[in-house]
Amino acid sequence: MNKFETVDNEKELERQYHYIDLLKNVVNHLKEIKQRNITACVETFGCQMNARDSEKISGILKSAGFEIIEDEKADLTIYNTCSVRDNANQKVYGRLGRLSTYKKANPEMKVVICGCMTQEEQVIDKLCQSYSFVDLIFGTHNIYRFAEYLFYVYEGIERSADPEIDVIKKGHTLISHWNETTVVCENLPKDRKYFYKSGVNIMFGCNNFCTYCIVPYVRGRERSREADEIIKEIEGLVKDGCVEIMLLGQNVNSYGKNLDNPISFSELLKRIEKIEGLERIRFMTSHPKDLSDDLIEVIKNSSKICHHIHLPLQSGSSRILKKMNRVYDKEKYLDLALKIRREIPDISITTDIIVGFPTETKEDVDDTIDVIKKVEFDNAFTFIYSIRTGTPAADMEQLDEEFVKEQFDRVLNAVQETAKKRVGLLEGQTLSALVEEVNKQDESLMTGRLSNNTIVHFKGTKDLIGKIINVKLNECKGFYYIGKIVE
Ligand code: 5AD
Ligand code: SF4
Numbered sequence: 001m002n003k004f005e006t007v008d009n010e011k012e013l014e015r016q017y018h019y020i021d022l023l024k025n026v027v028n029h030l031k032e033i034k035q036r037n038i039t040a041c042v043e044t045f046g047c048q049m050n051a052r053d054s055e056k057i058s059g060i061l062k063s064a065g066f067e068i069i070e071d072e073k074a075d076l077t078i079y080n081t082c083s084v085r086d087n088a089n090q091k092v093y094g095r096l097g098r099l100s101t102y103k104k105a106n107p108e109m110k111v112v113i114c115g116c117m118t119q120e121e122q123v124i125d126k127l128c129q130s131y132s133f134v135d136l137i138f139g140t141h142n143i144y145r146f147a148e149y150l151f152y153v154y155e156g157i158e159r160s161a162d163p164e165i166d167v168i169k170k171g172h173t174l175i176s177h178w179n180e181t182t183v184v185c186e187n188l189p190k191d192r193k194y195f196y197k198s199g200v201n202i203m204f205g206c207n208n209f210c211t212y213c214i215v216p217y218v219r220g221r222e223r224s225r226e227a228d229e230i231i232k233e234i235e236g237l238v239k240d241g242c243v244e245i246m247l248l249g250q251n252v253n254s255y256g257k258n259l260d261n262p263i264s265f266s267e268l269l270k271r272i273e274k275i276e277g278l279e280r281i282r283f284m285t286s287h288p289k290d291l292s293d294d295l296i297e298v299i300k301n302s303s304k305i306c307h308h309i310h311l312p313l314q315s316g317s318s319r320i321l322k323k324m325n326r327v328y329d330k331e332k333y334l335d336l337a338l339k340i341r342r343e344i345p346d347i348s349i350t351t352d353i354i355v356g357f358p359t360e361t362k363e364d365v366d367d368t369i370d371v372i373k374k375v376e377f378d379n380a381f382t383f384i385y386s387i388r389t390g391t392p393a394a395d396m397e398q399l400d401e402e403f404v405k406e407q408f409d410r411v412l413n414a415v416q417e418t419a420k421k422r423v424g425l426l427e428g429q430t431l432s433a434l435v436e437e438v439n440k441q442d443e444s445l446m447t448g449r450l451s452n453n454t455i456v457h458f459k460g461t462k463d464l465i466g467k468i469i470n471v472k473l474n475e476c477k478g479f480y481y482i483g484k485i486v487e
Pocket of ligand 2: 206207208209210213214215216250251287
């Protein structure tokens with residue numbers, strides 16, 4: 001545990017705004033010397049939670065006067081990393097090689113690494129040893145102190161008599177590593193990527209300890225935000241032009257349990273639903289063990305909650321689910337998913353599946369395929385099991401790679417079949433879509449998203465972005481639609 005458990009949020013906020021001001025002076029000074037803007041680039045790896053964290057990082061940088069650009073040759077480049085699977089870590093190490101070349105060409109450039117990877121001590125050691133050009137490392141718990149850390153970097157501050165300063169210097173790199181926190185400090189500036197939609201953190205961390213998963217170790221124990229704070233944030237977003245929000249948490253169904261005045265996720269949704277001007281509500285991720293009948297009722301009766309639920313299966317084999325510590329078995333998952341289908345027939349159900357968990361046999365994978373066929377997932381993210389050091393599954397006997405690859409292909413085929421079938425069911429219907437962007441391949445087309453998360457492309461103009469319109473779904477092209485606006 002760290003020593004900041006008792007930090008008062010208001011005091012901390014004031015402190016960080018003070019550092020943003022100090023950083024502003026640094027940036028202004030650099031601007032004068034260089035006679036140009038000082039640029040920063042934030043690269044996000046991983047999930048929606050990280051995407052939201054990057055908006056916080058950019059928000060702080062923008063407030064301090066940096067110009068945010070998308071070029072990693074910027075004056076300051078930040079990698080907000082993911083460590084859920086090993087290939088995510090390898091990708092970051094690969095990209096860091098490139099940053100080192102940029103920094104050689106521009107020695108004044110600053111490089112910052114933060115996020116889930118840097119919660120792991122062995123990663124910090126590796127970065128310090130092999131990537132010693134990195135200027136600053138911090139993790140997931142202390143993002144709200146970013147302005148302060150960055151100010152130290154620019155001013156060459158390494159340590160101080162002030163016990164609040166929680167940094168150490170290893171070689172060239174300034175490091176702040178917290179194992180845990182109970183502090184939620186949310187009211188710093190955020191630089192939202194889309195004006196019409198936004199993620200909203202409702203809780204942080206995870207208490208589930210699925211045996212393959214590193215998240216509880218890098219994101220800490222579950223902490224819910226106060227409902228009033230969440231509502232206030234959403235009201236502010238709506239005032240700012242936001243019509244859709246995505247409530248974010250590793251396990252949103254257990255929201256509110258650890259608050260002084262406990263409140264359920266369904267109750268929270270009912271309160272959010274009442275916010276005038278808000279048109280669409282999404283949430284992610286749901287854990288099958290905590291999904292209540294109450295929640296199904298709330299979705300069913302709501303005009304704002306989107307008809308899409310992401311319900312990670314991980315495996316269809318009760319034996320493997322037990323080894324994964326998922327707390328449900330095949331039958332319980334099937335009962336739940338089929339109940340959701342019965343109650344809300346037009347809902348789309350998507351999932352995550354891991355193939356190759358230690359000891360998994362062909363028969364176990366048969367069970368997974370059986371669930372895929374029975375639930376008919378609208379979409380699924382399939383992953384090959386990746387060993388995460390420090391998790392219980394890392395000590396279990398691992399499977400042969402060739403065997404895993406074969407099983408993975410079987411699962412992928414099954415998923416693609418059901419996804420194709422489900423998506424195609426909407427052909428000919430007219431449904432509402434939120435217009436999100438200009439189509440990347442064809443500029444005469446706009447891209448919209450249906451309530452059930454399906455994508456539709458249609459002829460339209462840029463001014464529609466952020467609006468909810470009706471689209472006739474003329475033609476299904478596999479996993480998306482070509483449609484036409486209906487006035
Ligand atoms: N190996 C492979 N996939 C994993 N996931 C989490 N940990 C691992 C791992 N060690 C997957 C799960 C989770 C999704 C976000 O990532 O399916 O739901
Ligand atoms: Fe990881 Fe399981 Fe928590 Fe999801 S519920 S973040 S898979 S430990």
